[in-house]
Amino acid sequence: MNIKDIKDLMAQFDQSSLKEFSYRNGADELSFSKNEAKSAPSPVAAIPDSVVAASPVAQVADAVTSLEESSVPANPLAEGDVVESPLVGVAYLAPAPDKPSFVSVGDTVKKGQTLLIIEAMKVMNEVPAPRDGVVTEILVSNEEVIEFGKGLVRLK
Structure with a gap:
């Protein structure tokens, strides 16, 4: 199953x-x-x-x-701060199945830019970038069930 x-x-x-x-x-x-x-x-x-x-x-x-x-294993060589999950839910890396991901490794992001969405109780919650930076690692896979505090993305 x-x-x-x-x-x-x-x-x-x-x-x-x-x-x-x-x-x-x-x-x-x-x-x-x-x-x-x-x-x-x-x-x-x-x-x-x-x-x-x-x-x-x-x-x-x-x-x-x-x-x-x-779960996608963490890369011990990746640098940067980990953006943690603010809630329990299902992670979605793209706005829709037929759309491209919000971010990819190597992308430059601005503070407030959506990194991914977490669905909790049928509500889609955007997870914004806490600061400007470069995505060095994505720590979750699409449609992965995640817990509060789980690492989502690493920003350098």
């Missing part, structure tokens, strides 16, 4: 009448909730392996592992 499959599952959950959905496979767990306040997790009943194997949700643990592996 890849990130697209997880997004599809999230969209289906969002459109359903379910308020909570949880899946656990060994030490890995996936939970969705539409509740405002986070409640204590309820015990998960044992699911027969035959049901788990037939379900697309069964591959969520593999998807989480592949997400961690899909």
Whole structure:
């Protein structure tokens, strides 16, 4: 299961009448909730392996592992300051799939210029350059799920 499959599952959950959905496979767990306040997790009943194997949700643990592996490794030779993510979401390097990237390695940017977009809760948030500089490294890939404080771009 890849990130697209997880997004599809999230969209289906969002459109359903379910308020909570949880899946656990060994030490890995996936939970969705539409509740405002986070409640204590309820015990998960044992699911027969035959049901788990037939379900697309069964591959969520593999998807989480592949997400961690899909991150672009940092280049130890790149110079400059790292621009960190101001929020959790999905990074988009271009304004649309058929459009060119906002920035590429080697581009000169001005303070306030959009470096990339982070989608959070169906809102597109532009990440501006904090200062003038040259992009020496792009630390995320397109459509990568990112955490708060994760390095996005390195500026020299």
